[in-house]
Amino acid sequence: MLYNSQSMRSNKAGFTLVELLVVTIIISLGLKWSLPGLIRSAKQSEVDNYTQIVESGLFSLQAKVGKTKSSCEINFGSSNQFKAPWEILEFQQPSGTQAFLNERISCCNSKEGCVGGPEYRLISREGMQDRNAVEISTSKPFFEISPPGTSAEASILTILIRSKSHDLQSLKNKSGKSRLKIRCVEISGSGNISNGTWSEESEKCLI
Template sequence: MRQHSAGFTLLELIAGGALVAMGVSAVMPSLFRNMRQGEVDRYTQQLETGLFSLRAKLGQQKTSCTLKFEGAELTTFKSPKDLLEMKTHPERIECCNSDIKAANQAKNIDSGCTSGPNVGSLLAENLSGIEKDRVIRDRSLRLIEQEGTSISDAVEVAVNLENYELTPPGTSTMSDDLIFLIRSKESDQSKLRTRCLQISGTGTIFSASWNDTQSRCEK
């Protein structure tokens, strides 16, 4: 007797496809939220790492720097490239030390300061080869090491102060803490957390979530 292999009817296939579509549509919003939140968290980590690195370099190089954030307000969010990143705006961090002063004097410039990203190039002008590359890499100063990434394009940031002074070893004499807010560019912010980084006068860096109701960083 002839045997027929078991299979699905067209109606069963349609019903199964509908169930799969319903399941996917149910989880997709959550997946997208997790993806957007992950972008915020990764950029926050990049900024925090940059701050730790800057603080360490200031101590090693005995350098003072002033961070400049034009139009800074905690209620005004901007793209990182328009507020924090320094590739096209090196003037956003001005740094001063005795090595910079000596290098400037050799060029008949009466100043002990220059923009942070240009410190390495200034100090390496009379060097060559591997040593020049090392000085440019190690002595240049900026807030974020990797700029213009896909993650930075997915977030927006706000800062509370237009100017913030840092002295060796990464401390500050300013009375107000420096606060960064980082959030997704996603239009529906209600289900996403805004992250914050807070730097105190002692150089302590505190990473947390932003409580908009109480206007403070909290775990």
């Protein structure tokens, strides 16, 4: 009777080897199924965060353009090519130095004359960590921004933001398309700014 009591207490005290193996297998399968989704969510979050940085920077630039009554010419250097943010939008380089201060943007008004960066900039918060995980493309190599009602630029500039991992095979669906969304920010010459998701089928920014 004493032996049976001790045996029951021993069984209640821990798991058997089979039970531990079952638990291990369940955890492993759970991680296998959930890990790709977690990675995808993290990479999409990096894209979405930088999209907000781009939009915020453009709002700040447009506000300064309106305040100083400036007309700004922006030179992206290329169009329809995905590159690192510091090659297209930001002045701050990976080394910490600043580049393209006068080549990238030039804003002119009657009081200051013509001024480049960093007084005028496209991104207010440069050097943020998310920039290392994304690529940028613009629909035009040049663009002009002026105060509302004075713009000579009738077309719209579209800035695309995608993950550097966009084309990884592990992140594609059965049709071969990336599961990661490309975000877009659009700005008109008069400063109307909006963001959305880029449709590769229609080649439009879906607001």
